[in-house]
Amino acid sequence: MSTSAFKIYCPSLTEYKRREARVVNIGDLPLGGSYPIRVQSMTTVDTMDTMGSVEETLRMVEAGCEYVRITAPSMKEAQNLLEIKKELRKRGCEVPLIADIHFTPNAAELAARIVEKVRVNPGNYVDKKKFQVLEYTDAEYQAEIERIRERFRPLVQICKEYGTAMRIGTNHGSLSDRILSRYGDTPLGMVESALEFLRICEDENYYNVVLSMKASNTQVMVQAYRLLVQKLAAEGLQPYPLHLGVTEAGEAEDGRIKSAVGIGTLLEDGLGDTVRVSLTEPPEAEAPVARMLIDRYTNRAAEAKPIMPLAADATNRAKLSGISEAQEQNIPIDPFQYHRRHSHEVLNLGGQNVPRVLADISRLPQLEYADLRCVGHLYSAFLDKFQMNDLGADFIYTGQRPVPFMLPNGLKELVDYSAWLDGGKREDHYPVLTQSEYAVAAAKHPEANFVFHNLESLTTAALEQLRLDRTAVVILYTDNAHAMPEIRRAFFRLMNFGITNPVIINRQYPEQAPEQTQLYAATDVGGLLLDGLGDGVVLSTEKLPDADQATWLQRLDSLNQLSFGILQAARTRMSKTEYISCPSCGRTLFDLPETTAMIRRRTDHLKGVKIGIMGCIVNGPGEMADADYGYVGVGRGKIALYRGQEVIKKSVPEEAAVDELINLIREDGRWVEPVKLEEQVGA
Template sequence: MNKQYCPSLTEYKRRVARVVNIGGVPLGGDYPIRVQSMTTVDTMDTLGSVEQTLRMVEAGCELVRITAPSVKEAQNLLEIKKQLRARGCNVPLIADIHFTPNAAELAARIVEKVRVNPGNYADKKKFEEINYTDASYAAEVERIRERFRPLVKICKQYGTAMRIGTNHGSLSDRILSRYGDTPLGMVESALEFLRLCEEENYYDVVLSMKASNTQVMVQAYRLLVQKLDEEGLQPYPLHLGVTEAGEAEDGRIKSAVGIGTLLEDGLGDTVRVSLTEAPEHEAPVARMLINRYTSRAALAQPIKPLVGEEPINPFQYYRRHTHEVANFGGLNVPRVVADLSRLPQLEYADLRAAGHLYSPFLDKFQMSDLGADYIYTGERPVPFMLPNGLREIVNYPAWVDGGRRPEQYPLMTADRYMADAHPNTSLVNHPQLNFLLLTLDALDAPLLERLRQDPTVVLVLHSLNAHAMPEMRRAFFELINHGITCPVLLDHDYPAQAAEQTQLDAATDLGGLLIDGLGDGIVLGTSRLPADYTQAQWLDTIDSLNQLSFGILQAARTRMSKTEYISCPSCGRTLFDLQETTAMIRKRTDHLKGIKIGIMGCIVNGPGEMADADYGYVGVGKGKIALYRGQEVIKKAVPEERAVDELIELMREDGKWIEKEVVGEPMGV
C-alpha cells in the first residue's frame, strides 16, 4: 500500500503545488499560504456585503468568498465588485455555489473564482436509488460531466479559477452507495470533476476535503494527495478547513487540530477557519496558524530519518496498541495530567484549577467533567489527602523521601531508570506504575529492551524541537517498530504568549498525534512560564491549560468530556442569528456530556454538514426550524421560539436528556 502523502515525515518541507492565479493573487508553489474567509451578510445587501468585505480585508483576508445560491445573488456579485473597486479594494472574490449550475456559470463571468461542491452540483441527493449497477453509475457520472462541462469552459474562457470543494456531509447518494461515508468517497467525488477539468485542459483548480470530524478531514486530504500522485494528475493547491468548527476556544482548538496537522506535514496553500463568529475574527486565527511555518525549516532540529515504511495507516484511524498500566493504555480513554509543580503553595481550594472543587462547608470535593486524572507536583508533594480518584505524580527523589504514599507515583529520568537495571543497586520503583520522561534521542537499544520487559512504565514523551509533532511521531514509530506497547503520555509546554496562540499551538502539536491514534494522555507543562507569576496567575494558567487538554482530546475525537456543537460559520443564506442561537442552545445543553448537536443556518448547510451529529437544529424558512435525529428530519417547520424546547423534548424521548444540576459556588474558593 502506498502511504506517501507528504514530502517528508521528519523534515519540514512544503508540498510544491501547481500555481493558480486568483485575480492577481497567486496560490501554490513557493507563494505564501493565503488567508481567506466568507461574508455572512445577505448577498442582496450590496452595501452590507461591501462594508463587511472591507472589514475582512483589514483583518487580513486575501481572498473573500460570497454565497450565490441563485441567479439573482450571482448577478449582484457584479454590483458588489464594482463598489469594492470604486473604494480601492481589489481583493479577489469567490462565488460559493451549491445546487445551481446556472448561478455558477453566471458568477464565473464576474468573479475571480467559483467554488462548487461536487456532492450537490448537478448530482442527486434524493436517495431514490441505492444499489447502482456499473452501467447506471457510469451513466450518472456522464450526465453530471455534461452538466459540469459548460462551467469549465466558461472558467477557462474568462480566466476564472475554481475550487472543487468536497464536504464530508454532502456526498451524493451515488457516491455513498459505492464508497460509503468515507474519506475515499470524498476524494472520488472530487476526482470525477477534476478528471473532466484536465480533459478540457483547464488547470486553474484548487481542491478541498472538508469535514467537521477532524479525523475524517485529515485522512481525506492525505488520501487526496496520494491519489493525485497515483493517477498522475497535477499537484493542485489545497484549501484547508474544518467545517462547522464552532465558536470561541472550542472552535479554535478544533480548527487547529485539523488544519495544523496538515500544515505540519507541509500540506496546504490557503486556509479558512470556520468560526461561528463575525468573519473578520477568522482571518487572525488563520494567520496565527500559518505563521508558525514561515521559519519552521530554519528553526527545526534534524530528526532521525525513518527507515522503511510508515508503520501506521495515515488514511484510517487506529489507536496504537498498548498494554494497560493502571488506568493508562489498553481500552482506557486518554488521561489528563495537570502540572501544579510550580505553584508557590498548594491548598485544598487550589485543586479547582485541576477541575476538583473543594467546599470547606461540606468538607468534600466535587469533580467537574474537566477534572484532571492526575496532578504533577514535581519536588513538592501535596501536604494533604487528595480527593477520591485523583492521583499524584512526583519526581523520583521526592517520591522516595516522602515515603511513597498511596496514590502517588514516581517520575524518573532515563538515566535513573536505566541505573536500576544494573545489579547491586538499592533503587526501587513503584510495583504498579512508574512514569519515565524521555525524548526521541533517549530511545536506544538498551532502553527499548528494558521497556519491552517492564509492564509498569508509562512513557512521558517530550520534545524541545521546533518541529515537535513530527519528532514525537518519529518516537512512536520507533516504539511500534520495536514492538513496545507501553502507554505514552504526550508532554509539551509553551512560553508566555497569548492564550489563543497556546491553544492553536498545543492543538496542532498534540492533536496531530492523537488524530493518528498516538498518545494515551496529555500533560501541558509550565516549565517555560515566568517564575514570578503570582499564586492567582498560576491558578488561572493551570485552569486554562487543564481545559485546553480536555478540548484537544475532544477535538481529536479521542475523549468526549463535554457537549459538542457543530455550528456553521454563517453566510448570506443563514435564516437566523447563528451566534445568538448557538449561545442559547449551549446555555440549555452544555451539561450533556458527549452529545453532538449540529446548528445550521440553512438547509444547504443542514443535515449534510452535520454528518455525525446526534441532533440537528436547521433553519428551513423565516422563523422556522427543522429538528433532526442524526440524518433524519423528525420535526419540520417548528416555530423558532419553540425550537429549543422541542429539541430538548426530542432528547428526552430518546432517553438522552438529563436535568442540569444546580451547584452553588464552592465556599472558600
C-alpha cells in the same frame, strides 16, 4: 511497488517541506507553488445587500483576508456579485472574490464571468441529495458520470474563457447518494467525489483548480486530505493546491481548537496552500486565527533540528523481501484510517482506557484544597468533600512538593523520583524519573513508574529496558521546533521495536499569548491523537516570573480545559457537549452566533451529545452528518429539528425551537437536568 509505499502522502514525515503545488491564478493573487499560504473567509451578509456586503468585505480584508467568498444561491445573487465587485474596486479594494455555489449550475456559469473564482460542491452541483440507498451496475454508474460531464462542462469552458479559477470543494456531509452507494460515508468517498469532477477538468485541459476535503470530524477531514494527495500522485494528476478547513468548527475556544487540530495537523506535514477557519463568529474574527496557524511555519525549516530518519529503525528489524530500508515499512500507522496504537494497561493508562489528562501543578507557590478547582476537582468546605466535574484531571504532578492533604478519590499524584524516595516510597505516590535515573534505579514502584523520554534517549538499550518493565509509562517530550513530527517519530520508534508501554504526550510552551498556546497545543497534540498515538496528555508553560497564586491558578485552569478540549476535538475522549455549528453566510436564516450561544447555555451540560446548528438547508442534514440532533433554518423564523439525518419537526417557530429541541433530547432519554455549581459542592 509495495503496499507500504501507498502510505506516502506528504514530502517528508521528519523534515518540514511544503508540498509544491501547481500555481493557480486567482485574480492578481496567485496560489500554490512557492507563494505564501493564503488566508480567506466568507461574508455573512445577504448577497443582495450590496453595501452591507462591501462593508463586511472591507472589514475582512482589514483583518487579513486575501480572498473573500460570497454565496450565490441563485441567479439574482450571482448577478449582484457584479455590483459588489464594482463598488469594491471603486473603493480601491482589489481583493479577489469567490462565488460559493451549491445547487445552481446556471448561477455558477453567470458568476464565473464576474468573479475571480467559483466554488462548486460536487455532492450537490448536479445531484440532489435524497438520502436514498441506490444500487448501480458499472454501466449505470458510468452513465451517471457522463450525465455529470454534460452538466459540468459548460462551467469549465466558461472558466477557461474568462480565466476564472475553480475550487472543487467536497464536504463530508453532502456526499451524493450515488457516491455513498459505491464508496460509503468515507474519506475515499470524499476523494472520489472530487476526482470525478477533476477528471472532467483535465479532459478539458483546464487546470486552474483548487481542491478541498472539508469535514467537521477532524479524523475524517485529515484522512481525506492525505488520501487526496496520495490519489493525485497515484493517478498522475496535477498536484493541485489545497484549501484547508474544518467545516462547522463552532465558536470560541472549541472552534479554534477543532480548527487547529485539523488544519494544523496538515500544515505540519507541509500540506495546504490556503486556509479558512470556520467560526460561528463575525468573519473578521476568522482571519487572525488562520494567520496565527500559518505564521508558525514561516521559519520552521530553518528552526527545526534534524530528526532521525525512518530508515534507521529498519537496520534492527526483519527485512521484507524486495523492500529497501528507506521504504515505508517503517511507518507503523495507516495515515488514511484511524487505529489506536496498541498499548498495555498501567493503572488506568493505555489498553482500552480513554486518553488521560495529567496536570502539572508543580510550580504553584502553594496548594490548598480549594486550589484543585483549577484541575476540575471542586472542594466544599461545608461538606468537607470533593466533587469532580467533567473536566477533572486524572493525574497531578507535584514535583518536589507532594500534596499535604488527602486527595479526592480517583485523582492520582506523581512526584519526582527523589521526593518519592525521601517520602518513604509511598504506594499512593507514583515516581517520575529522568531517563538516566530510570536506567540505574534500584527501587521502583510496584505498579507504575513514569519515565521522561525524547527521541534521542530512546536508544536500543532504553527500548529494551522499557520492553522488560510492564510498570513503565513513558512521558514523551521534545524541544524541537518541529515538535509534532519529532514526537510522532518517537512513537514510530517505539512501535517499530514492539514497545507497548503507555505514552503520555508532554508539551511545554513559552510565555506567549493564550490563543497561541491554544492553537499550537491543539496542533501538536491533536495531530498525534488523530493518528491513534498517545494515552495521555500533559501541557505546561514555562515559569512565569513574578506570577502570583491567582495567575498560576488561572493558567492551570486554562491548560486543563485545553487538554480536554483537544481530546474532544480529536474524537478520542468526549467530556462535554459538542456543537457543530456553521460559520454563517448570506444564506443564513437566523442569527447564528446568538442562537448558538442560547443553545449552548441550555445544553452545555449534556456530556458527549453532539448538536448541529445550521443556518440553512444547504448546511443542513448533510453537513451535520456527525450530529446526534440538528437545529436547521428552513425559512425566516422557521426551524427544522433533526434526529441524526432524519427530520423530526419541519417548521417550528424560532421562539419555540430550543424548547422543542430539548423535548426531543428528553424523549430519547438523553436529557439530564443541569446541576448548579453550588449544588455540586454542597455549598
